[in-house]
Amino acid sequence: MSSPSVWHKNYPVAQGNRQSPIDIVPHQALHDPSLGPVVLNYDQCTSMNITNNGHSVVVQFDDSDDRSVIQGGPLDNPYRLKQFHFHWGEKGCHGSEHTVAGNSYASELHLVHWNAVKYKTFGEAATAPDGLAVLVSLLHKTGDDHRWLHVITDALYMVKFKVSTTVNCFNPKCLLPSSLHYWTYLGSLTTPPLHESVIWIVLREPIIVSEKQLGKFRMLLFTGEEEDQRIRMENNFRPPQPLKGRKVRSSI
């Protein structure tokens, strides 16, 4: 993966008007009373596999029907859960993509959904302005293990290299904080092709994870088993991008 500072050469949209992530400044967010709660229906979720795709570790879901959807909040339709993945740093509290009043977190979870009401495939939705909805959980490193994150971190040794393995159903609702209050704004994918197709829903309350759990993400490799170079997968986050006049709305 090339550095974010050169992405604009091959992807001019990197300097577009609705790029992500951003720094969220809470007291500048507009409280919008018309913003209802986000509603998550993940109970019938069927997670299928966990994959090291050379950029992150991704858990894919069966999105052939509306069994796992997010709706409400800023969304006009239900959006189907397709996958979730993480972004993290190499140490300390750097690693999240979104920052809050200039503060970054150790990691960030992206739950990626697509608008299957308006678009036929994820690929088509990923290029449409209202095609994707990404729900964000910020991971704050303090000391205690997150009781459910270990299901993911205990499986990471199986995908140290760029491989995939099956996982039993894992309901990602257990990786969310107790409060579903959120900020929302219009943005983009945070790695190439950087399509400006994402309605972002960033949960305000972080979840608490341990250094030990974060360390398991950092032992993943960008490289495949057959490659002689072993490059640790870390710092797979894009820094905050210019707001360019966008408004961030708050649910509370």
Ligand SMILES: COc1ccc([C@H]2OC(=S)NC2=O)c(OC)c1
């Ligand atoms: C399927 O193609 C992509 C391509 C890029 C991203 C990046 O955009 C966000 S958001 N996180 C990323 O790593 C992606 O995530 C859904 C999916």
Ligand SMILES: [Zn+2]
């Ligand atoms: Zn992401």
